[in-house]
Amino acid sequence: MPNIPFLGALFGSSSSGNMADDQNYPVKKTEGEWQAVLSPEQFRILRQKGTEPPNSGKYNTHSPSSGVYTCTGCSAPLYKANHKFSSHCGWPAFWDAVPGAVGQRDDSSFGMKRTEIVCNNCGGHLGHIFKGEGYANPKDERHCVNSLDKRYMR
Template sequence: MSRRHLLLGLVTSMVTILKPSMASAASPAGEATWDLTESQWRQRLSPEEFDVLRREGTERPFTSRALLEEKRDGTFVCKGCELPLFSSATKYESGTGWPSFWEPLPNNIATKLDFKLFLPRTEYHCRRCGGHQGHVFNDGPQPTGKRYCNNGVALAFVPADAAETPVN
C-alpha cells in the first residue's frame, strides 16, 4: 500500500467516524420514515436479514442461489424497504458466490469506508433505510470496472413482467 493510499485511508476513516452511520440515515423529505426501532426491524426481517441489513453482517457465499441464478429482466430491491437498487441489466456472474452488479441505480445507495478487515473497503447501504447491502470493489467488468458485491438476503427481485411482489 502506498503512502498516498494509507494517508487517504486514514483521512477517510476519520471522516467516516465523525459522520453518522448510514444505518441511521434519515429519509429525504416526502418519503416514508425508515427510522424504525430494533424491535420493529426484528419483526420485519428474518434473523439472517436483520444481521446483514442492520448489523452489517455477511452471508456465506452461494447461499442465495435463487438470486445468483436469476436471469429475468427486472429490478433488485432492498429487502428492508423495497427501494430499487439495481437493474437486472447490470447483473453479472462474478464467481464470488454473491449477486454482483457493475452499476447501481442512480442515487439509491450511499457508501462509507469499512475497516473490519483492517484494510479499507467501500461498504454500501440502501440510501432510504440505511440497510447494509455489501461492498464495492474495483475488479468488475466494463463499462464501470466496479463490482457491487451484494448479500443476497439483503435483496429481493421484482420481475419486469410482475412488478407487484418481490421474489426472494
C-alpha cells in the same frame, strides 16, 4: 414499483457489531420494529452488517434480462437486472445501481480497507463495492451484494 424518495471471510457481523448507522434516512425504525419485519438472518445482514456464506444466496446465479432488485427492508429499487453479471465471487454482482439508491462509506473492519454499500432509503447494509478489478463492464465495478438484502421484481 413504489415511489420512494432518496436522500442522498466474513460470515458474522462486522467487528464493531454496530447496527446500521443512524443517519437521516427516509425510512426509520427502531431495532425492535426491524426485528418484527425481517427474519433473524435478514436482520443480521441488513441491520448488523453481516454477510451470507458464499454461493448460498438465491440470487447468486439468478440471471433475468429485465426487472429490478429491491431492498428487503424497505422495497426501494436498488439494482436493474441488466446490470447484473457473473463475477464468480460467490455473491450476486452488479456493475451499477439505480441512480441515488445506494450509498457508499469507508469500512475498515476486519483489518482491511473496503467500501460498504447501503440502501439510501433505510440505511440497510447491502455488501461492498470493489473497483478496478478488470471486469469487462462499463464502470469496472463490482457491487458484491447479499441475496437476503433484496427481492426480485419483474
